[in-house]
Amino acid sequence: MRLGGRLAAAIEVLEDIERRHRPAADALKDWGLSHRFAGAGDRAAIGNIVYDALRRRRSAGWLLGSDSPRALAFGALLLEWGETPEAINAELEGDRFAPPPLSDEEVTAATSRRLEEAPSEIRADVPDWCVPLFEASFDGDWAEEGRALAGRPPLDLRVNGLLSNRDRVLSEIRETGAQPTALAPEGIRIPPIRGNGRHPNVQAEPAFRKGWFEVQDEGSQLAADLAGARPGMQVLDFCAGAGGKTLALAADMGNRGQIFAYDAEKPRLAPIFDRIRRAGVRDIQVLSRLEQLSDLRERMDLVLVDAPCTGSGTWRRRPDAKWRLTQKQLDARKAEQAHILEAAKAFVKPGGRLVYITCSVFREENQDQISNFLENNQEFSPVDHGVLFEAAHPGQSDVARIQLDRGIVLTPLRTGTDGFYFASLQRAAG
Numbered sequence: 001m002r003l004g005g006r007l008a009a010a011i012e013v014l015e016d017i018e019r020r021h022r023p024a025a026d027a028l029k030d031w032g033l034s035h036r037f038a039g040a041g042d043r044a045a046i047g048n049i050v051y052d053a054l055r056r057r058r059s060a061g062w063l064l065g066s067d068s069p070r071a072l073a074f075g076a077l078l079l080e081w082g083e084t085p086e087a088i089n090a091e092l093e094g095d096r097f098a099p100p101p102l103s104d105e106e107v108t109a110a111t112s113r114r115l116e117e118a119p120s121e122i123r124a125d126v127p128d129w130c131v132p133l134f135e136a137s138f139d140g141d142w143a144e145e146g147r148a149l150a151g152r153p154p155l156d157l158r159v160n161g162l163l164s165n166r167d168r169v170l171s172e173i174r175e176t177g178a179q180p181t182a183l184a185p186e187g188i189r190i191p192p193i194r195g196n197g198r199h200p201n202v203q204a205e206p207a208f209r210k211g212w213f214e215v216q217d218e219g220s221q222l223a224a225d226l227a228g229a230r231p232g233m234q235v236l237d238f239c240a241g242a243g244g245k246t247l248a249l250a251a252d253m254g255n256r257g258q259i260f261a262y263d264a265e266k267p268r269l270a271p272i273f274d275r276i277r278r279a280g281v282r283d284i285q286v287l288s289r290l291e292q293l294s295d296l297r298e299r300m301d302l303v304l305v306d307a308p309c310t311g312s313g314t315w316r317r318r319p320d321a322k323w324r325l326t327q328k329q330l331d332a333r334k335a336e337q338a339h340i341l342e343a344a345k346a347f348v349k350p351g352g353r354l355v356y357i358t359c360s361v362f363r364e365e366n367q368d369q370i371s372n373f374l375e376n377n378q379e380f381s382p383v384d385h386g387v388l389f390e391a392a393h394p395g396q397s398d399v400a401r402i403q404l405d406r407g408i409v410l411t412p413l414r415t416g417t418d419g420f421y422f423a424s425l426q427r428a429a430g
């Protein structure tokens with residue numbers, strides 16, 4: 001397929017997403033099933049246009065003066081692919097599968113408008129109703145934070161120190177352009193794709209099958225490391241899900257101690273069993289019924305709450321979620337988070353720690369939850385997050401947004417990671 005056919009396909013998929021309010025991944029998969037002639041390169045290019053258009057939906061629409069799927073797809077090429085209107089039109093000429101080329105008005109709009117002059121919410125590429133959330137969560141640079149959340153993400157790996165080390169994995173996958181991550185000690189980064197490229201299928205690598213690494217964003221790795229799991233500890237991962245953080249905690253504990261991996265939704269735990277086996281981890285018990293935790297009350301050195309959240313920190317990877325999110329969903333997540341913190345605290349032993357993590361950047365899900373919790377639970381107090389971060393990453397504290405008594409915020413703009421929030425609370429020794 002030439003660019004024109006790919007563009008037409010991307011417009012079709014964007015129309016489907018809009019009409020049926022469905023996830024981008026589902027719409028792309030269906031398109032692939034009904035167009036089996038399209039090769040892997042075509043699918044990757046179409047997927048890139050669709051995801052770029054969703055990430056940059058407002059700025060693409062503003063640039064071309066319309067929020068139609070067509071404008072968004074062309075806008076994605078102009079904003080993310082480094083194309084010019086002239087180059088696109090030249091490429092579409094004579095391609096019978098291409099959509100109509102950019103009109104004179106569209107070319108004029110695209111060449112005369114400057115994104116730097118657009119209103120903040122356009123530059124930030126966020127829905128209007130989220131603007132107050134961003135303003136409350138960041139200082140004057142909230143639009144830059146939003147803008148960074150609309151970029152293409154890298155592909156990050158976490159090396160499993162139980163079975164390998166970073167140099168070894170880097171040398172196994174060197175043709176991918178992988179580099180050590182800036183902050184996470186076991187992290188490897190494959191940079192964001194360019195144009196119509198695609199990330200390598202790292203899960204097909206022998207090193208992956210041997211358990212030498214997992215796919216995990218650097219921010220998630222940093223949050224798990226800051227939790228401070230150490231050999232010999234008793235740890236409860238209260239929202240373990242597929243086990244991304246559980247495995248990172250296990251590696252930090254060197255297979256010495258005990259991790260209880262619990263999740264209230266049993267199906268979410270399904271992938272964890274294979275992952276545990278592949279990673280060579282021996283000290284994890286997987287539990288899905290709250291009654292199974294009754295013996296653990298007041299016994300844990302560390303309880304990790306990786307809470308369900310809006311996922312606003314992961315909008316680079318799931319840009320369609322940005323436009324589907326509603327105030328009602330935010331309110332529901334906040335209620336769950338407060339409820340889970342209250343339930344999880346019972347397992348922390350005197351002198352132990354309760355760690356709260358989200359992959360959201362919204363203050364309402366983060367610092368405000370911790371403030372409310374601390375108000376009602378005087379036996380818990382925040383650790384000094386400045387000291388904690390500095391000890392883990394000497395001399396690098398200025399990259400993260402750290403509030404000594406209210407936690408650490410990681411963002412694409414500041415730390416080059418997905419957006420994450422981390423807070424560690426210590427229970428009084430009793």
Ligand SMILES: C[S@@+](CC[C@H](N)C(=O)[O-])C[C@H]1O[C@@H](n2cnc3c(N)ncnc32)[C@H](O)[C@@H]1O
Nearest residue numbers: 239240241243244245263264265268306307308
């Ligand atoms: C952010 S995800 C966890 C991701 C996982 N820790 C990882 O790193 O791969 C949040 C999890 O919380 C779980 N959850 C939701 N409500 C819960 C509750 N009341 N108690 C425990 N877990 C809950 C969800 O099923 C979901 O798997």
